[in-house]
Amino acid sequence: MRPVLPSVPLQHAYRLLNHGPTVLVGSAHEGRTNVMAAAWAMPLDFEPPKLAVVIDKSTLTRQWVDATGMLSINVPCQAQAGLTWALGNESGKTHPDKLSRLGVRTTPAPLTGMPLVEGCIAQMECRVLPATTHVAGPHDLFLVEVLGAWADSRVFSHGRWHFEHAPDDLRTIHHVAGGHFYTIGSPRSAA
Amino acid sequence: MRPVLPSVPLQHAYRLLNHGPTVLVGSAHEGRTNVMAAAWAMPLDFEPPKLAVVIDKSTLTRQWVDATGMLSINVPCQAQAGLTWALGNESGKTHPDKLSRLGVRTTPAPLTGMPLVEGCIAQMECRVLPATTHVAGPHDLFLVEVLGAWADSRVFSHGRWHFEHAPDDLRTIHHVAGGHFYTIGSPRSAA
Numbered sequence: 001m002r003p004v005l006p007s008v009p010l011q012h013a014y015r016l017l018n019h020g021p022t023v024l025v026g027s028a029h030e031g032r033t034n035v036m037a038a039a040w041a042m043p044l045d046f047e048p049p050k051l052a053v054v055i056d057k058s059t060l061t062r063q064w065v066d067a068t069g070m071l072s073i074n075v076p077c078q079a080q081a082g083l084t085w086a087l088g089n090e091s092g093k094t095h096p097d098k099l100s101r102l103g104v105r106t107t108p109a110p111l112t113g114m115p116l117v118e119g120c121i122a123q124m125e126c127r128v129l130p131a132t133t134h135v136a137g138p139h140d141l142f143l144v145e146v147l148g149a150w151a152d153s154r155v156f157s158h159g160r161w162h163f164e165h166a167p168d169d170l171r172t173i174h175h176v177a178g179g180h181f182y183t184i185g186s187p188r189s190a191a
Numbered sequence: 192m193r194p195v196l197p198s199v200p201l202q203h204a205y206r207l208l209n210h211g212p213t214v215l216v217g218s219a220h221e222g223r224t225n226v227m228a229a230a231w232a233m234p235l236d237f238e239p240p241k242l243a244v245v246i247d248k249s250t251l252t253r254q255w256v257d258a259t260g261m262l263s264i265n266v267p268c269q270a271q272a273g274l275t276w277a278l279g280n281e282s283g284k285t286h287p288d289k290l291s292r293l294g295v296r297t298t299p300a301p302l303t304g305m306p307l308v309e310g311c312i313a314q315m316e317c318r319v320l321p322a323t324t325h326v327a328g329p330h331d332l333f334l335v336e337v338l339g340a341w342a343d344s345r346v347f348s349h350g351r352w353h354f355e356h357a358p359d360d361l362r363t364i365h366h367v368a369g370g371h372f373y374t375i376g377s378p379r380s381a382a
Binding site: 175179 | 276364368372
């Protein structure tokens, strides 16, 4: 199995999150796979690319990321808004079948085996950085390095998002509160 | 001087950044004021509200935040896209007059005196949290607590953004790369 989407050069990986989309965090442990939604994720460095993401102590994802030191970050699109909301509301602890029931399919990432979520417009496999020790306990904050990145060439090419040239269903979604999202809108150049 | 915008209850302050807008970081030291743009900012906790923001070591903002332990986070709107790009490209070190030349006006926040940027659709005054010690050195990452928050009631009311009921100039902007932004788009409910 290989990732379905074209790979993104690592020096451009930070751009996949630069505009602040809501993401899906994938994890795997002892043969099982889980995916949760997270609105609190952002780039942390350019090259090597690093990200910061908040993962609550109560989640199954947290247990598995603590155990393995690895995770995936996936960028869902408008077509997956309902799925994203469901993945953020059902815990893998109380709903162990949630991925199959919600129809979520994943591909193991080549270096880490972390689940890349199919249908997402960007996917990254990541390893947890040592500095996380200081901020995961008090703040549920994880700092990770991106080891591999992929994106849908219909909306991301030449190191840039191009949402205006693709169907609206492929736009990123940005959670505001309680299952209400905004999709990303129109380009505005200031350069 | 009092903040011009209506105050936001602290338990809703995280929502001002939940959808991932580009922000302006304000700082003040020894009677001088500075403002820089930052695309890497996100919520970190609900209540008390906390934020995470990356502030590069090379910036004047960094020197002053290190010195004072305080900063402001402001959310610019589409009408300020050009200003945001300029504030992110001109350092206060080499352009000490940049705020006056760019026509940036600020109001000192009531608790910290940090500059709230006029024309922004949201403003927060913040203090740096102790855990920052561990992540500012290696990762330029600052963790802050929000002490006061304000937002433009034309686009934020009852704890929610409502961009679709206001002029497009009041939409948030989301930097992708090189002075190219996307504005926030259309509401999409999944609940």
